[in-house]
Amino acid sequence: MENKNVLFEAYQHAKYQVTGHGKRDISVLVDALDAVSKKQESDMYGKGHIIEDFQKKLAAYLGKESAVFFPSGTMAQQIAMRIWCDQKGMKRVAYHPLCHLEIHEEDGLKELHHIEPVLLADENRIIKLDDVVNMKEEVSCLLLELPQREIGGQLPTYKTLQAISDYCRNKGIKLHLDGARLIEILPYYAKTAAEVCSLFDSVYISFYKGLGGIAGAILAGPQDFTEESKVWKRRHGGDLISLYPYIISADFYFDQRIDKMDSYFSGAKELADLYNTCEGVRTLPIKPVSNMFHVHFHASKDDVETILAETIDETGIGLTGHLRENSEKSCFFEVSIGDNYSKIPKNDLKQAFILLNKKLRERMIA
Template structure:
């Protein structure tokens, strides 16, 4: 299938989209800087008011003593785990089998830092207290991802988080939060970012996923921890001569969107109901616990793609720019609700789901003949 006739190309042509905040283009930066003083000085190698003030703001929001801006979450998290391993003298950390560090980073933790990962829990569920208690290996740090993206954004209940935190502190195990989507889970837990962060020794948050900034991450913890992280940031080449385009967009979209997370969460729940009313379509989780979830459809990817292209073209609504194979007979895609969802007229949305149900039902009927 050529790109001209692809689902991605059809998605790009749509007037409305179910997920996200809109196209990631130059207008993102223009909006962030249009009302700023032209004489604001750039940061230089991680220093300067433009970056330090944002770091202080994020430290306060997360309830931590200090915070550091990183150009990427991959860099920030590997450094956090390296610091905790060096401190304890054990080069072993534990995390979920579908952690970003395990499946998306080309073994960076192992190859760059010689740290051995211990995988906890089965792939299709979140880490529970028993998984940690029954761990046979000595580890320096446990990493928890909230929400667990690769399984639809599932999360443990808050009492489990508290119990895991207490157990780790009792045993001298550092607890690190992969909170790439921390802002997005606050409505579900009905807790502040600082309340959740207080359970962890170090916290990473993304400034581009739910917020929609250009790129970058925050790593927060106590002052000693963040000062060491700055050394490792320099070693990793993370001290670019200036990071202000990333910082300014992060600050702008933080102010614009962090207060909308409750709205996005409720819209995700509403949208999941639409999907779950369609035959052979389901969401994971069935009731979302953040603004993101996965959509599973019991149709093979190669059969479903032309259906979705037609659906997209006929409705003018971009359901997704891609489909992935779940297994030989099913497909899935991920949705994260942002500013785009509220722009879709409700009558148009309902009509699109009626058409989706008809198309999937007809396809499955033909496949089973």
Template sequence: MNQALTLGDTFAKAQYRTSGNGPRNVSVLLDALQHADGAAPSDMYGRGEMIGNFERKLADMLGMESAVFFPSGTMAQQIALRIWSDRKASRAVAYHPLCHLEIHEQDGLKELHHLEPVLLADPDRLITLSDVKAMPDNIACLLLELPQREIGGQLPEYAELEAISAYCRGRGIALHLDGARLFEILPHYGKTAAEVCALFDSVYISFYKGIGGIAGAMLLGDADLSEQAKIWKRRHGGDLISLYPYILSSDYYLELRLPQMARYYEEARELAALYNACEGIRTQPEVPVSNMFHLHIEATADKAAGVIAHVQAETGVALAAYLKAVGSSSCSTEISIGDLYREVPKEKLREAIAMLEKGLAAAQA
């Protein structure tokens, strides 16, 4: 039997899940619409009270001058870097080798905007001030992703972030925040969203990651950046006649889940500690700095999938929906704590993790 299919099946059928906010089905929209005014006028091609009020709300929340709602973060970030490139009269932009723009967007930044990325740092570590100081002189914009998802959601120390910001401002380099998970890192930093965003010249946030909306993103910066972003949004085909299903769900789940971010963060640390107490299992980071982390298992993906599938079927606790091979003898998956974690009985969770450790040991014998 296909082990990956077995893993997915047992995950789907399990009574309890340690990760996420729940199924991404039509109820995500229906729940949001229960609290909406059905007579409210929709937005029209990026205009109207509904979209304007939401943009203003986020600009105020993040302490930025202006904001533009986008249907996708891919669109928003490519446009942000294009605007900074045009302002600085340079095609060179810098970011991490595992940045979303580099590995998940089919070279859109290069093909659509002819920008020339400079990759900073090694793939398995964060960008440091030393890396930034070693950048070529022609860099128009530096993008930092907080947290750096592909290496487990790691974060720089806040002092390091402040130093990078000061260095860039002193040399006229725009600093852009990939803040897809901005709200998720605030409990660790002990800062407000506005305090973090004050270090950046432009900011992107997502409404479907930890927030759990349908889709949608916001690009924030100064008023001129917003005006240029609206033009580029039209050029990209992002000015749908109406975006209100995304706006309504984004606003609803933002209000619902922002107060829960500190709890998600503490629960991620709790779960990581349970895993790190097991032989052959570790998390990256060892102590999570947000609600997400990577779970690494010292076994091949096939062996680990068989063990996890058995644990999920026996205990009803879903630990992982997929595994990714890491080298020849280990594998990993991503854990993102949301609403569902608190529903898992603690004794069931400990039973499942103990069974996982025992099963991996037997599989490796």
């Protein structure tokens, strides 16, 4: 049996799983449906109290004039880019080289909308003000992802965000927020969602990542922008006859977890400290700026998979079930803290890290 299967199986059978909210099975939807009346009317093609009330609720939370519920963030963000490009009459946008639109969407922005991306900054760091100011190409929109997931969830300072926002407004460049994990970064910035979103012309948030819903997204901005997004949603096939399973789930877990982000952030910082005590391990960032971060090992993927699987089997603490290879001698995985973390006895967690460190040291000596 391959090591990756051993690690995955060990994690699935761990007494405690460190990350996330728990298994993403049908109970995620069942629990949400149990919280609403069976007489609740469905939405129909984007209309009805259930979708319209939720859209108003999220628009107010984000401090935007209007909001539209989408079945996916991929659809919402491509449409946002298209609208801003059409308004300016220029099909060119700027974003980070590891932006979701660039690496996870099969070139949807280019193939469906014929929009040309301008890649800003080195892929190993976040976008800075100088990157924006020194752009050689003229663009209709700049997209910023907060946090930048592919590099450990790093964030610019709030002062930098303000400066980029001011520059874009002075230059007539629309600023869009890929805020899939917006709610998770609010404790670090010590700002409300509306305060952060006030720096942006449009914003997208996800309901299945840190919030743990089954799927769905909100796209928010000015009224004319969101009205046009509804037309594009229909064109993309996203205006389903009803979206209520996604909406009910999104609303339920939004209310359930919106006030837990401080706790998740504290847990992430605590867990990162434990990882950074281990031989040949470092987190990115060293000090997390949200509930997510990456854990890097200076050892081969096969060796680390074996060590992690053994640690899980001996302690019952599941640190991860997946590893990604950087090189022959390095690998990493992503951590995202949710409800699971608070359920783990602190002493058991510390003992797991003592054992992990011991095994890593033994590997270094061998």
